[in-house]
Amino acid sequence: MAASRGRERDGGGVATLRIPSSTEFFVGAGRAFAGALLFSLPMLMTMEFWQLGFTIDPFRLALLLAIGVPLLVRLSRYGGIRHTVRLQDDVADVFVSLLIAFVTAGLLLWLFGEVAPGRPLREVWGKVAVQAFPAAIGAMLALNQFGQGDTDADADADRGEIETRYGGELFLMVVGALFLSLNLAPTDEVAVLAFTMSVWQEIGLLVLTLLLMHAFVHAVEFGGTHRRVAGESVLGLFARSTLAGYAAVFLVSVYVLWTFGRTDGVALHEVISMAIVLSFPGAVGAAFARLIL
Incomplete structure (x- = not known):
C-alpha cells in the first residue's frame, strides 16, 4: 500500500487515521540513511570539519543542535522519514533522523580514521556532532527526494496550505540557506574571498544574489515556482519575498559564521563581507529549497 500522511477515506468519504506499518517505517529509515549520507558526504570528507572537533566552542555547538530540533520538527511537516499528521509523530521522526545522522557520521568518520x-x-563528540545536524536535514528530506511521490489528496492539501503561508516560505528558505552555509562556512575560502574582494565586487555579488533568488523562485518557471498574488506588483513581490528572503539568508550566514568562530576578533566590516560571500550559496540553497519542498 502506498504511504500516506496518515489519512484514508472510507466508503462514505470520511477521512480516517491510518497508522503507518512497520515496513513503511523501516523503508523510510532506509531512505533517511541515504539522505543523511548524500547531504553530509561533502562535509565528512572535508578537513576543516575534522578540525572543528578540536576548535568549536561547546556552547555554540550545543546551541546549534538545540536550534536544530524544533527546526527539524517543523521540517517534518513538509517531508520526513514518513508522512505524519500528529506532532508527536514529527518529534519521534526527528529523533530517529538524529540517531541515523549520528550513526552515519560516526561510522564514516571511524572508517576514515578520524575517530x-x-x-x-570532546574531539570525537565535536567531530561527529558538527556533522549530525546537516545529516539530519538530509534524513528529514528523504521522503521528498527519494520517496515515490504517492501522497494522497489530503496530504497534498495539507502541504499546500502550509506552503502558501508567508512564514512557511521564509522557513523553507532558512532551511536551504542553513544547509549550504553549514557546508561552506568552516572553509578558509570564504574568508579569503571576503578579504580579496573590493567593495564594488561585494556589491555586485549582493546584486547578483538577489537577481538569482528572484529568478529561480519567481521568473524562470521551474516546477514549484511561486505565483504572484492578484494585484501584487513586481516590486512588491520582490520586496516581500526576495528581499525578505535574502535578509533571512544573510542572518543565517552571520549565525553560522559565529557558530564556527569565524567572527571572533574580526572587524564588523569583515564580518559583513564574509556574510555577503556566504549568502551567495546560501541564497541559491534557499531558492531551491522553496522549489523542491
Whole structure:
C-alpha cells in the first residue's frame, strides 16, 4: 500500500487515521540513511570539519543542535522519514533522523580514521556532532527526494496550505540557506574571498544574489515556482519575498559564521563581507529549497 500522511477515506468519504506499518517505517529509515549520507558526504570528507572537533566552542555547538530540533520538527511537516499528521509523530521522526545522522557520521568518520577509541571524548563528540545536524536535514528530506511521490489528496492539501503561508516560505528558505552555509562556512575560502574582494565586487555579488533568488523562485518557471498574488506588483513581490528572503539568508550566514568562530576578533566590516560571500550559496540553497519542498 502506498504511504500516506496518515489519512484514508472510507466508503462514505470520511477521512480516517491510518497508522503507518512497520515496513513503511523501516523503508523510510532506509531512505533517511541515504539522505543523511548524500547531504553530509561533502562535509565528512572535508578537513576543516575534522578540525572543528578540536576548535568549536561547546556552547555554540550545543546551541546549534538545540536550534536544530524544533527546526527539524517543523521540517517534518513538509517531508520526513514518513508522512505524519500528529506532532508527536514529527518529534519521534526527528529523533530517529538524529540517531541515523549520528550513526552515519560516526561510522564514516571511524572508517576514515578520524575517530577512534582512546581519542579525547570532546574531539570525537565535536567531530561527529558538527556533522549530525546537516545529516539530519538530509534524513528529514528523504521522503521528498527519494520517496515515490504517492501522497494522497489530503496530504497534498495539507502541504499546500502550509506552503502558501508567508512564514512557511521564509522557513523553507532558512532551511536551504542553513544547509549550504553549514557546508561552506568552516572553509578558509570564504574568508579569503571576503578579504580579496573590493567593495564594488561585494556589491555586485549582493546584486547578483538577489537577481538569482528572484529568478529561480519567481521568473524562470521551474516546477514549484511561486505565483504572484492578484494585484501584487513586481516590486512588491520582490520586496516581500526576495528581499525578505535574502535578509533571512544573510542572518543565517552571520549565525553560522559565529557558530564556527569565524567572527571572533574580526572587524564588523569583515564580518559583513564574509556574510555577503556566504549568502551567495546560501541564497541559491534557499531558492531551491522553496522549489523542491
